[in-house]
Amino acid sequence: MKEFDIKTKIYFGPGALERLEQIPYHRCLIIADPFVVTSGLIRLILEPLEKNSAIFRIFDDVVPDPPIGKIVAGIQALTEFDPDSIVAVGGGSAIDSAKAIREIAIQTNPNRIRLPLIAIPTTSGTGSEVTSFSVISDPDNHTKYPLVSDSMLPEEAILDVELVRSVPAAVTANTGMDVFTHALESYVSLRYNEFSASLAEKAIEIVGSYLLRSFLDAGDTHARQKMHVASTLAGLAFNASGLGLNHGMAHQLGAQFHVPHGAANAMLLPHIIEFNSQITPHSKSRKEYDHTVRCYVTLARVLGLQNFNTITTVRALIAWTQFMMKEMDMPINMSSTGTCTQEEYEAAIPAMVEGALADACTVDNPRRPTKHDVAQIYRALW
Numbered sequence: 054m055k056e057f058d059i060k061t062k063i064y065f066g067p068g069a070l071e072r073l074e075q076i077p078y079h080r081c082l083i084i085a086d087p088f089v090v091t092s093g094l095i096r097l098i099l100e101p102l103e104k105n106s107a108i109f110r111i112f113d114d115v116v117p118d119p120p121i122g123k124i125v126a127g128i129q130a131l132t133e134f135d136p137d138s139i140v141a142v143g144g145g146s147a148i149d150s151a152k153a154i155r156e157i158a159i160q161t162n163p164n165r166i167r168l169p170l171i172a173i174p175t176t177s178g179t180g181s182e183v184t185s186f187s188v189i190s191d192p193d194n195h196t197k198y199p200l201v202s203d204s205m206l207p208e209e210a211i212l213d214v215e216l217v218r219s220v221p222a223a224v225t226a227n228t229g230m231d232v233f234t235h236a237l238e239s240y241v242s243l244r245y246n247e248f249s250a251s252l253a254e255k256a257i258e259i260v261g262s263y264l265l266r267s268f269l270d271a272g273d274t275h276a277r278q279k280m281h282v283a284s285t286l287a288g289l290a291f292n293a294s295g296l297g298l299n300h301g302m303a304h305q306l307g308a309q310f311h312v313p314h315g316a317a318n319a320m321l322l323p324h325i326i327e328f329n330s331q332i333t334p335h336s337k338s339r340k341e342y343d344h345t346v347r348c349y350v351t352l353a354r355v356l357g358l359q360n361f362n363t364i365t366t367v368r369a370l371i372a373w374t375q376f377m378m379k380e381m382d383m384p385i386n387m388s389s390t391g392t393c394t395q396e397e398y399e400a401a402i403p404a405m406v407e408g409a410l411a412d413a414c415t416v417d418n419p420r421r422p423t424k425h426d427v428a429q430i431y432r433a434l435w
């Protein structure tokens with residue numbers, strides 16, 4: 054038996070933030086990215102809450118790749134303020150922080166009442182507003198691991214394009230390629246189903262049409278609106294199907310070297326598609342191809358990459374990911390990130406291999422990787 058449901062109620066389109074005027078909560082802990090506060094974007098959240106006569110407190114001690122220490126600080130803020138709801142505003146880091154703060158607060162104090170969570174993304178990337186995942190870092194052990202539980206799903210998500218206008222080009226590129234990776238991994242995942250696949254296909258179609266437009270022109274509201282929805286569609290897709298080795302390996306690059314999550318995913322994509330499809334530039338045509346290869350071909354066609362045969366179409370998909378990285382000035386390998394020396398990188402590979410194989414995302418990859426496979430991909434990434 055299979056199951057598919059969407060637990061998070063989604064408000065979107067023009068005026069979506071007006072939902073905050075209607076929420077039946079009046080004491081909100083706002084967990085926000087510091088940029089949202091310093092830039093003044095927070096007014097877009099506070100004004101409707103004030104109209105709703107809500108009292109609020111802002112916790113903005115949120116950092117990228119949220120470490121466990123900041124989650125503890127958030128639980129303290131929650132305990133002191135004693136809210137009736139949590140409003141998370143920011144990118145994946147702020148929303149993941151809010152999910153972990155609520156989850157761990159309940160686990161460490163079973164008498165605490167479960168608070169509703171309203172997630173309001175300010176990047177178009179992680180889909181965290183509709184997923185059961187929260188990715189937390191353990192800086193002492195240089196590791197990053199996804200917590201996964203349906204109890205972390207936000208009750209509501211609000212998608213308002215007004216919050217993503219200010220996203221700089223580099224973050225648009227990284228988060229956009231994160232959306233693409235979510236949809237692609239979901240589509241070939243061992244746990245895919247027809248519902249997750251249809252969401253992933255639509256997300257890929259939108260990325261193909263609107264990611265470059267969003268990158269090239271920050272003022273292209275139509276493109277930004279589309280990418281904001283694609284991010285949530287891809288989140289819904291992978292929440293149902295799981296992800297794969299790409300994310301399992303990217304988490305280690307984030308934990309060890311603070312490579313932005315989407316950039317880490319993007320540079321891995323050509324290697325992972327090649328590993329999963331077993332189609333290299335030297336491959337010869339076969340009579341039949343497995344399910345994963347057929348999925349890659351379908352997605353290549355969704356992107357408009359019509360090509361001669363299966364091999365050239367899968368190679369075209371790989372070329373498309375490389376083309377997007379070039380167009381959006383993204384690092385194509387670890388050496389071009391400037392985050393570490395080659396010696397530091399190579400020294401970290403054994404720990405990253407262990408971490409990637411233990412990562413909760415990797416288990417859904419369509420081809421089971423060995424330690425040797427993962428080490429080889431990390432080495433090729435330099």
Ligand SMILES: NC(=O)c1ccc[n+]([C@@H]2O[C@H](COP(=O)([O-])OP(=O)(O)OC[C@H]3O[C@@H](n4cnc5c(N)ncnc54)[C@H](O)[C@@H]3O)[C@@H](O)[C@H]2O)c1
Pocket residue numbers: 086087088116117118119143144145146147149175176178179180181184185186187188216217218219220221224227228231307314315
């Ligand atoms: N929970 C999930 O399902 C899930 C899925 C994928 C990734 N993640 C995690 O999410 C995190 C990455 O999230 P992200 O890619 O959204 O980045 P992020 O939240 O770390 O933000 C990236 C940068 O963009 C800035 N920013 C955010 N919104 C902005 C805006 N509107 N204008 C200008 N700048 C803005 C932030 O201040 C930050 O400097 C990682 O920790 C990753 O592992 C979670």
Ligand SMILES: [Fe+2]
Pocket residue numbers: 179231234235300314318
């Ligand atoms: Fe991701």
